[in-house]
Amino acid sequence: MAEDSQFDIEYTAKLARINLSEEEKAKFSSQLNSIIGYVEKLGELDTSEVEPTAHPHPVENVWREDVASDSLPVDEALKNAPAQRNNMFVVPKVVD
Amino acid sequence: MEYEAVIGLEVHVQIKTESKIFSPVKAGYGHEPNALVDPVVLSLPGALPVMNKAALDGIMKAGLAFGCAIPDTCKWDRKNYFYPDSPSNYQITQYDQPICQGGEVEIELPGESRNVMGEHKAIKLTRIHLENDVGKLNHFAEDSLVDYNRAHTCLMEIVSEPDMRSGEEAFAFLTAIRQTMVYCGISDCDMEKGQMRADANISVRPVGQKEFGAKIELKNLNSITGVKNGIEYEIKRQTRELKKGNTIIQATWRWDADQGRTEPMREKEDAHDYRYFPDPDLMPVRVDDVWRERIRSEIPELPWDKQRRFMEEYALPYTITSVLVPDRGLSDWFEAAAKQAPDLAQALGNYVANDLLRELSEADQQLGECEMTPNSLLTLAKAVAKGVITKQIAKDVFIEMFKSGETADQVIERKGLKPDFDESQVRIWCQEALDENPRVVADVRSGNAKAINALLGPVMKKSRGKASPQVVGALLRELIDAGE
Numbered sequence: 001m002a003e004d005s006q007f008d009i010e011y012t013a014k015l016a017r018i019n020l021s022e023e024e025k026a027k028f029s030s031q032l033n034s035i036i037g038y039v040e041k042l043g044e045l046d047t048s049e050v051e052p053t054a055h056p057h058p059v060e061n062v063w064r065e066d067v068a069s070d071s072l073p074v075d076e077a078l079k080n081a082p083a084q085r086n087n088m089f090v091v092p093k094v095v096d
Numbered sequence: 097m098e099y100e101a102v103i104g105l106e107v108h109v110q111i112k113t114e115s116k117i118f119s120p121v122k123a124g125y126g127h128e129p130n131a132l133v134d135p136v137v138l139s140l141p142g143a144l145p146v147m148n149k150a151a152l153d154g155i156m157k158a159g160l161a162f163g164c165a166i167p168d169t170c171k172w173d174r175k176n177y178f179y180p181d182s183p184s185n186y187q188i189t190q191y192d193q194p195i196c197q198g199g200e201v202e203i204e205l206p207g208e209s210r211n212v213m214g215e216h217k218a219i220k221l222t223r224i225h226l227e228n229d230v231g232k233l234n235h236f237a238e239d240s241l242v243d244y245n246r247a248h249t250c251l252m253e254i255v256s257e258p259d260m261r262s263g264e265e266a267f268a269f270l271t272a273i274r275q276t277m278v279y280c281g282i283s284d285c286d287m288e289k290g291q292m293r294a295d296a297n298i299s300v301r302p303v304g305q306k307e308f309g310a311k312i313e314l315k316n317l318n319s320i321t322g323v324k325n326g327i328e329y330e331i332k333r334q335t336r337e338l339k340k341g342n343t344i345i346q347a348t349w350r351w352d353a354d355q356g357r358t359e360p361m362r363e364k365e366d367a368h369d370y371r372y373f374p375d376p377d378l379m380p381v382r383v384d385d386v387w388r389e390r391i392r393s394e395i396p397e398l399p400w401d402k403q404r405r406f407m408e409e410y411a412l413p414y415t416i417t418s419v420l421v422p423d424r425g426l427s428d429w430f431e432a433a434a435k436q437a438p439d440l441a442q443a444l445g446n447y448v449a450n451d452l453l454r455e456l457s458e459a460d461q462q463l464g465e466c467e468m469t470p471n472s473l474l475t476l477a478k479a480v481a482k483g484v485i486t487k488q489i490a491k492d493v494f495i496e497m498f499k500s501g502e503t504a505d506q507v508i509e510r511k512g513l514k515p516d517f518d519e520s521q522v523r524i525w526c527q528e529a530l531d532e533n534p535r536v537v538a539d540v541r542s543g544n545a546k547a548i549n550a551l552l553g554p555v556m557k558k559s560r561g562k563a564s565p566q567v568v569g570a571l572l573r574e575l576i577d578a579g580e
Contacts, residue, residue: 066119090239
């Protein structure tokens with residue numbers, strides 16, 4: 001991992017549920033650091049007068065009325081499931 | 097050392113809508129697995145969420161009913177986590193700009209007895225926000241099966257301040273929330289169907305200490321009684337640990353209702369890191385006064401206000417109001433009759449709270465299915481008030497009316513219950529009773545007014561139960577006074 005690493009690549013990989021080799025860790029660290037460096041350019045701007053926004057488009061209240069439509073047929077819904085049983089998706093046993 | 101508990105609740109309530117929160121597919125309970133899904137619910141690539149306006153209306157109604165502030169804007173955020181209940185690997189929720197802020201829930205604690213109104217208290221809310229519900233996992237020995245029917249149901253999360261001190265208060269808090277939701281038509285709050293779910297944060301501290309103790313988040317509280325029992329158990333457990341000199345370590349525990357105890361949940365050691373960020377697929381929501389006022393105008397009179405008003409306006413006893421008011425339909429039914437004859441309100445309240453509920457339950461009927469109307473009940477109360485029939489006979493007339501949908505007068509006529517004598521006949525029976533009971537008469541005349549009751553029975557018997565006790569009482573007094 002690069003000396004000047006600004007974030008924890010191992011933690012990031014863990015959060016994303018991916019395994020990285022040592023080479024990948026070094027490679028992605030440097031790539032991600034350069035992306036962060038790029039974005040940090042924004043810090044040079046004075047934004048003290050700018051309202052924070054959650055969205056770049058000045059559009060609000062996009063919605064639909066509460067009218068129900070048909071469901072996807074269950075065989076369609078399950079078509080891509082690696083495993084299915086009783087019309088449900090099978091997943092590895094998870095500890096609740 | 098004395099200890100006290102500090103409790104905050106997180107209550108999830110499903111909003112009753114036709115379609116889901118970010119997808120138009122039908123929302124519902126009890127369908128075949130994965131029968132209520134579409135690309136948005138399954139988070140298939142390219143699927144985009146679109147807000148359901150009714151979900152916003154529903155949560156605003158709840159917020160305004162609880163006195164929350166509804167800020168001008170709110171937005172959507174992604175809460176990231178990996179768990180099969182959420183195929184997108186995130187939940188769409190509201191992180192730093194919830195639609196409802198603050199507010200409070202009025203609760204009633206148990207009174208000294210069932211006849212006495214208990215203390216009322218306001219439990220402060222932190223916020224109420226909107227989010228998508230998640231799928232349901234069914235765990236088996238080797239694997240788990242996922243059903244996404246529940247996923248994307250409109251869900252609100254009500255977060256209370258750490259304002260409660262006992263399981264009883266938490267119980268009252270949930271009861272009050274459920275009543276308000278049902279009154280406003282926002283949710284049926286059926287905990288068995290998962291329409292209302294609660295988690296509790298519980299900590300214990302020495303009385304007088306300002307800082308909170310380490311908290312336990314208690315899950316799996318899936319009935320209102322479960323919430324009360326689970327919290328009470330957890331308070332005792334934590335207090336016992338502290339008294340032994342042990343420390344409580346912040347963790348998530350679960351309530352096991354069958355065993356009647358709490359137990360730690362197996363959890364990964366590292367703290368959750370949800371990496372909230374604004375959802376780029378959904379536009380922010382802007383609320384104006386026109387919208388706020390439209391929703392406010394749809395909120396009915398709320399249960400506690402209605403109960404206080406029934407007690408004042410109709411002089412109903414607390415016990416009757418506490419039967420009528422929790423059921424909006426029943427209390428409206430009562431009032432449809434009572435407002436036409438406020439002086440008969442107490443009699444009407446008794447008929448509704450006792451006779452009507454008993455007959456409905458015996459017939460296994462809902463209020464909407466029954467033949468009796470508020471106006472027909474009024475004919476019965478009037479017949480009794482006018483002395484046409486006695487209260488005793490009215491009980492039987494009520495049952496007939498309930499079965500047939502007739503008015504009281506029709507039943508009285510059909511069954512020949514109307515007295516076949518007039519007041520002059522009653523006067524004769526009264527005089528007979530006086531003549532037959534000279535000692536009682538003497539007793540009354542010597543100042544024992546209550547003794548007159550001993551004459552009521554003989555007269556009623558002569559009238560075969562049909563004379564009005566009020567009329568008989570008045571006539572007896574008149575005759576005794578006149579004979580002096």
